[in-house]
Amino acid sequence: MKILLISPTEKGIGGVAQHVQGLSQFLTNQNHKVDIISSENTFTIPVKGLKNPSFMLSSFLKTRSMKGNDVVHAHNIPSALAMKKTSGKKVLSLHGIYSKQITALHGKIYSNISKNYEDKALKWADVVTGVSKEVCDYYSKNGFDVKHVPNAIDLNSFPKKATKRFENQIIYAGRLSKEKGIDVLLDTARRLPPEYNLLIAGIGPEEEKVRNVANSKANVHYLGYQSKQNTISLIRGSDLLIQPSLMEGISSTLLEAMGCGTCIIASNVGGNMEIIQNEKNGVLIEPNNVEKMLDKISNLLLENEKRVAMSAEGLKTAIKYDWKQVGKLYLDIYESIFH
Numbered sequence: 001m002k003i004l005l006i007s008p009t010e011k012g013i014g015g016v017a018q019h020v021q022g023l024s025q026f027l028t029n030q031n032h033k034v035d036i037i038s039s040e041n042t043f044t045i046p047v048k049g050l051k052n053p054s055f056m057l058s059s060f061l062k063t064r065s066m067k068g069n070d071v072v073h074a075h076n077i078p079s080a081l082a083m084k085k086t087s088g089k090k091v092l093s094l095h096g097i098y099s100k101q102i103t104a105l106h107g108k109i110y111s112n113i114s115k116n117y118e119d120k121a122l123k124w125a126d127v128v129t130g131v132s133k134e135v136c137d138y139y140s141k142n143g144f145d146v147k148h149v150p151n152a153i154d155l156n157s158f159p160k161k162a163t164k165r166f167e168n169q170i171i172y173a174g175r176l177s178k179e180k181g182i183d184v185l186l187d188t189a190r191r192l193p194p195e196y197n198l199l200i201a202g203i204g205p206e207e208e209k210v211r212n213v214a215n216s217k218a219n220v221h222y223l224g225y226q227s228k229q230n231t232i233s234l235i236r237g238s239d240l241l242i243q244p245s246l247m248e249g250i251s252s253t254l255l256e257a258m259g260c261g262t263c264i265i266a267s268n269v270g271g272n273m274e275i276i277q278n279e280k281n282g283v284l285i286e287p288n289n290v291e292k293m294l295d296k297i298s299n300l301l302l303e304n305e306k307r308v309a310m311s312a313e314g315l316k317t318a319i320k321y322d323w324k325q326v327g328k329l330y331l332d333i334y335e336s337i338f339h
Helices: 015-029 051-063 077-084 098-106 108-123 133-141 182-190 207-216 228-236 252-260 290-302 304-320 323-337
Strands: 002-006 033-037 071-075 089-094 127-130 146-148 169-173 197-201 220-224 240-243 263-267 283-285
Touching (some): 002 015, 002 051, 002 077, 015 071, 015 252, 015 323, 033 051, 071 323, 077 089, 077 108, 127 133, 127 323, 169 228, 182 197, 182 290, 197 228, 207 220, 228 252, 240 252, 240 290, 252 263, 252 304, 263 290, 283 290, 290 304
Parallel strands (some): 002 033, 002 071, 071 089, 089 127, 127 146, 169 197, 169 240, 197 220, 263 283
């Protein structure tokens, strides 16, 4: 098959980018022809609030004349307009609840506009998929048939190297933005005991805040953007990965940590509750709870046996989310549209 993937992003360590990279690799390995349109090869205005609208317009203009695709697979709502006007059967994958994300980032006025557009966009697709059960349930309640295809990882591609810079090494890896709970992360960092070291890997709109805390605390280390391979080596070398998100789909970072055998503390939101069984393969805490985060960090760093047991359970979970399993679900969906 000839498959066109459309996504606001395909590079970096963000969840959507990782998903598109993994899907592209899986499909290519299965001998399908894959093209990608993303902000990396399409004009966008790199200003907060304008990046997605400019991508919507430029990707729409770019794809209008494209012919001969068997399947056009758009990722997230900003890609839907380009999908609508391109030849081929249409699949739209939702990596979160778009209107809720817009509310969190830009406020209520933008949310009402986005909700209206969102409802139209879902009707343009032959099949809609959601990466978490929360996403599927939300859109199903609004009258849409949404199939569950989770996020995935490629365990075979993980580097075996473990980058351990410190004893009691904790890592946050991901986008530095409000919905990722960066304020909680930084409050935790400010109060972190000196014998624990926190590495922060990623870029995003809250980068300056992160730099300021790292500059003022000897045990907080801002690493900026890291390649996928470096990020996984850093996760593998860490004793804990923390993820204080306020909203989350099926987080590829959590799956990667599990695949590395690194213990997790994450907020009990969205898809995190699908992946993590509390106190079995990781620890779940309420969002916006710095006290609980600090308490669980100390608890797990002191209780080595408990941490190792959770990590082993996490590895079993990660195997279920390998691209070998998840990729087949997408291929089944592509083939079902033609029958």
